[in-house]
Structure formats: structure tokens, C-alpha cells
Amino acid sequence: MAKKKRKVPGLNASSTADISFILLIFFLITTSMDTDIGLARRLPQPPEDEEVKQELKIKERNVMEVRINAAGFLWVKDGSESGYVDLAHNPRALRDRAKAFILNEQNLSVLPEKHVINIDLLGQCYLTDKHVISVQTDRGTPYDMYFMVQNELVAAYNELRNDLSKEKFHRLYDALTDEQKVAIRTYFPQKISEAEPKRYGGN
Amino acid sequence: MPEMNTSSLPDLIFTILFFFMIVTTMREVTLKVKFTVPAGTELEKLEKKSAVSFIYVGPPTDNLRAQFGGTTRIQLNDRYAEPKEIMDFIYQERQSMSDQTAQVVSIKADQKTQMGYITDIKEVLRKSWALKVNYSATHRQ
Numbered sequence: 038m039a040k041k042k043r044k045v046p047g048l049n050a051s052s053t054a055d056i057s058f059i060l061l062i063f064f065l066i067t068t069s070m071d072t073d074i075g076l077a078r079r080l081p082q083p084p085e086d087e088e089v090k091q092e093l094k095i096k097e098r099n100v101m102e103v104r105i106n107a108a109g110f111l112w113v114k115d116g117s118e119s120g121y122v123d124l125a126h127n128p129r130a131l132r133d134r135a136k137a138f139i140l141n142e143q144n145l146s147v148l149p150e151k152h153v154i155n156i157d158l159l160g161q162c163y164l165t166d167k168h169v170i171s172v173q174t175d176r177g178t179p180y181d182m183y184f185m186v187q188n189e190l191v192a193a194y195n196e197l198r199n200d201l202s203k204e205k206f207h208r209l210y211d212a213l214t215d216e217q218k219v220a221i222r223t224y225f226p227q228k229i230s231e232a233e234p235k236r237y238g239g240n
Numbered sequence: 241m242p243e244m245n246t247s248s249l250p251d252l253i254f255t256i257l258f259f260f261m262i263v264t265t266m267r268e269v270t271l272k273v274k275f276t277v278p279a280g281t282e283l284e285k286l287e288k289k290s291a292v293s294f295i296y297v298g299p300p301t302d303n304l305r306a307q308f309g310g311t312t313r314i315q316l317n318d319r320y321a322e323p324k325e326i327m328d329f330i331y332q333e334r335q336s337m338s339d340q341t342a343q344v345v346s347i348k349a350d351q352k353t354q355m356g357y358i359t360d361i362k363e364v365l366r367k368s369w370a371l372k373v374n375y376s377a378t379h380r381q
Contacts, residue, residue, distance in 0.1 A: 053250035057257055064260035073286040075277075075346060075376040083366045105355075176356030180349050181278045183358070184375055188280040195282055231362075 076188055081230070099149045101138045101170045103131065103186060107177030111186065116147030128185040135193035139225065141165050158220040159205060171230045190229050197225050273298035273315050275350035279380040286374055291342040293333040293370075295326065297357055298350035312350070312357050323360040330368040348376040 101115040111128060112121040115138050124130050141148035149168035156162050170190055174183055195210070198221050202210040206217055213221065275298035286292050296315040300308040313320045316329045334340050345365055349358060365373060 050247070050250065054246070054253055057250055057253040061253055061257045061260065064257065064264055068260055068264045073289075073292070073346060073374075073376060074283040074379070075286065075374040076280055076282060077284045077344075077372070077374050080362060080366050080371040080373055082371065083369070174355045174359070176354060176359065178355035179351070180353040180355055180358055181351035183355050184278040184280060184351075184377065187375070188282055188377075191282040 076184065076191060078187065078191075078229075096150070096167070098147055099165075099167045099169060101135065101168070102173065103170065103190075104173045105175070105178045105182050105186060107175045109179045109182040111182070116149075117145070126182075128182070128189045131186060131189045132193045132196070135170060135190055136197060138170070139165060139168060139193065139197060154223075156220050156223050158217060159224060162224055164224060166226070169228050169230050174231075187229070191227070194225055194227050198222070201225065269294070269296075269315075269318055271296065271315070272301060272304060272318070272320065273313050273350075274301045275348055275353075277348060277376045277378055278351050280377045281380055283377055283379060284374075286344065286346060288339070288342055288344075291337055291339060292344050292346050292374075293330065294346050294348060295329075295361060296348050297353050297361070312353055314357065314361065323357075323364050326361060326364040327368045330365065330370045334370075342372075343370055344372045344374055345370050346374045346376050 098116045101113065102121075104112040104114075104121070106112075109126060111124040111126065111131070113124055113131065113134055114121045115134070117137075122134075138148060141151060144151055149165035151163050151165050152167070154162050154164060154166055172183075172186060172190070198210045201224060202208055202213055202217070202221055205221075206213055210218065210221060273296050275296065297312060299305070299310050300313055300320075308320070314323060314326070315321065316325065321329070330343075330345070334343055337343060347358070347361065362373070365371070
């Protein structure tokens with residue numbers, strides 16, 4: 038009996054498309070392509086020793102105090118005024134105050150002291166390197182208000198950095214090279230401190 | 241009429257499938273708190289998704305409200321947690337990361353949350369050396 042050469046029948050693959058379609062639809066549904074965005078902040082390092090909570094001695098003229106009470110009201114105090122300035126619910130006003138505070142253009146004796154600092158790429162700069170913006174909240178402060186204050190302070194720094202970048206490098210801060218960014222960051226370091234919340238007024 | 245040759249169709253679909261498999265990040269937790277994040281202007285993208293740990297803060301979702309009440313809760317992974325449990329959570333997350341110094345904690349908190357909760361969280365984060373935080377938000381205008 039002569040062996041007939043048998044052909045292997047081809048596998049019916051017509052359903053592969055359907056199977057992969059089902060898989061595809063599954064991944065389409067579970068995919069979240071949205072990129073998370075948010076306000077990036079850096080927390081201070083934990084204190085070395087809990088017992089020794091040393092109060093850093095900072096000159097009064099170098100500090101800008103921002104207080105947000107439990108009702109979400111905003112007060113600001115820096116050297117240019119004797120007491121607290123009531124900003125009510127208006128964090129937008131904070132941006133310009135912060136910029137004026139950080140810059141101290143007229144070198145006023147009530148605003149942060151200026152020092153000559155040598156920065157790579159920028160040379161000798163006369164800037165307020167010791168300033169601190171201190172944000173104080175109450176435990177009852179709405180998060181929303183706190184966030185907007187942080188946002189405005191970061192915005193103030195970003196605007197200053199962008200202005201300086203445009204002046205020195207003719208580009209926005211984001212478009213700079215890494216070394217240029219470091220120079221700009223040394224010129225305007227973000228100094229937002231957050232003290233432990235205290236209880237005061239408005240509860 | 242000649243039949244169209246569809247033999248390359250599965251390959252085509254598989255290619256699209258692989259694309260989606262690669263870009264997919266599955267939502268690994270079911271939300272037990274509801275929150276509306278605040279709106280801001282100076283926002284940055286969370287770059288490395290694999291180095292991000294999420295902390296959710298807000299009141300329990302509607303169907304859990306009867307059981308847990310309406311006060312603000314902190315959610316880690318799939319359950320409610322106390323602020324002090326965050327430290328273990330952060331360490332665990334850090335163990336599973338390839339680049340441990342790049343760890344970012346994204347705080348997704350409701351607008352109306354009282355700062356007390358946020359401050360507690362920040363305090364624990366500081367103690368566990370997770371210093372890079374990201375307050376999750378949406379773009380304004």
C-alpha cells in the first residue's frame with residue numbers, strides 16, 4: 038500500500054482576531070492614560086533630636102509670616118508694615134507681596150538683608166539669601182486655602198526665576214540647561230518654611 | 241468577488257494590543273474616600289510613576305458613609321488607616337522601588353479637608369524620610 042503523502046491541514050486561525058480584539062478592549066478600558074499633576078514641594082528634614090527643638094535665630098526683617106486661620110482668613114506680616122496685613126480670602130495678593138519681599142529692590146532696611154554672592158554663570162550677585170517665608174496654619178484651616186497660598190508662593194518664585202532667566206539667558210526657566218537652572222535656583226532659592234500649626238483666633 | 245485576505249488582521253490587532261499593554265498602569269486601589277483636589281497654576285507632572293506612592297484623604301464614599309460616618313479618613317492601599325500607619329506604608333512602598341531615593345508621595349486630598357490631617361501626614365512623612373511630596377491638583381483655567 039503506497040503511502041499517500043498527507044498534507045497537514047492548516048490551523049483555522051480566523052478566531053485569533055476576535056480573541057485579540059477582546060484582549061485589546063480589556064486593556065483599552067483599564068488603561069488610565071491621564072498623567073497625574075500636582076504642586077511639588079519638599080519637606081524639611083526631620084529634627085535630629087526631638088527634645089532639642091532649637092529655635093533658629095532669624096532676624097525679624099528676614100521673615101515674612103503668612104498666617105491662615107481656621108476660617109481660611111489670611112494675614113501677612115513682613116517688615117514693611119508694623120502689624121499683620123489682612124488679606125481676607127485673597128491669596129492672589131500674596132504673590133506680589135512675596136515678590137517684593139524676596140527682591141527688596143530698594144534695599145530697604147525693613148525687608149530682607151542682601152549679601153553679595155558669587156554664582157557661576159551669573160557672577161557677583163546682590164541678593165536676599167537669608168529670607169524665609171513662613172507659613173503658619175491652624176489645625177482647622179481648610180486645605181484648599183493652604184494649597185492656594187502654597188501655589189501663590191511657588192508662583193512668586195517661578196515668576197522671579199523666569200524674569201531672571203529671560204534677562205540673563207533670553208529663555209524661560211524651563212528651557213534652560215541644567216547648569217543655568219542651578220545658577221537661577223541659587224539666585225532665587227525657594228525658602229518656604231512650615232512651622233507646626235498653632236492655635237490662634239478664629240476657632 | 242474575491243475574498244479579502246484577512247490573515248494579517250490578528251497581527252495588526254496584536255500590535256495595538258501590545259501598545260496598550262505597555263502604556264497601561266492599572267488602578268490598583270479602589271477608592272474608599274471621595275475627594276475633589278484643589279486647583280492651581282504652578283503644577284508639575286509626576287514623572288516616574290513607579291516611584292510614586294499615593295495617600296488619599298477625604299470623607300468616606302457615599303456607600304460607606306453609613307458604616308464609617310462622614311469624618312475625614314486617610315486611605316492607604318485598600319483600607320482606611322491612622323496617620324501613624326503611614327510610616328510602615330512608606331517603608332513597604334520603598335522596598336518595592338528600584339530607585340528608592342526618587343520616592344515621591346502624592347497626597348490626593350479633598351479641598352475641604354482640615355489642615356490638621358494634612359499636617360499629621362506631613363509630620364509622619366518627614367519622620368520616614370519621604371521628603372518629596374506632591375499635592376495633587378487640577379489646572380486652573
